[in-house]
Amino acid sequence: MNPIIALLKEHNVSDQQIQSLFQTLTDNPMMAMATLGQLGLPPEKLQALMMQVMQSPQLIKDAVEQLGLDFAKVEAAKDKLQQQG
Numbered sequence: 001m002n003p004i005i006a007l008l009k010e011h012n013v014s015d016q017q018i019q020s021l022f023q024t025l026t027d028n029p030m031m032a033m034a035t036l037g038q039l040g041l042p043p044e045k046l047q048a049l050m051m052q053v054m055q056s057p058q059l060i061k062d063a064v065e066q067l068g069l070d071f072a073k074v075e076a077a078k079d080k081l082q083q084q085g
Helices: 003-010 015-027 029-037 043-055 058-066 071-084
Strands: none
Touching: 003 015, 003 043, 003 058, 015 029, 015 058, 015 071, 029 071, 043 058, 058 071
């Protein structure tokens, strides 16, 4: 299982919440960060997760694909954010 999804499940985040989080990520990555913050993960676990994702960005793609979502939308949202910045 993807370590991002495993950590969320470890902290009793429901499958529906996980699906919703990654759906938000495909639409609006900044909103996904806010949503992730509302899930009540301990700060040290959240920080460790973010470090893991920064070291291995492929984890996001793997999780999105595992959930049956379209990773191309994540890339498009990321490009849109970079154009705004």
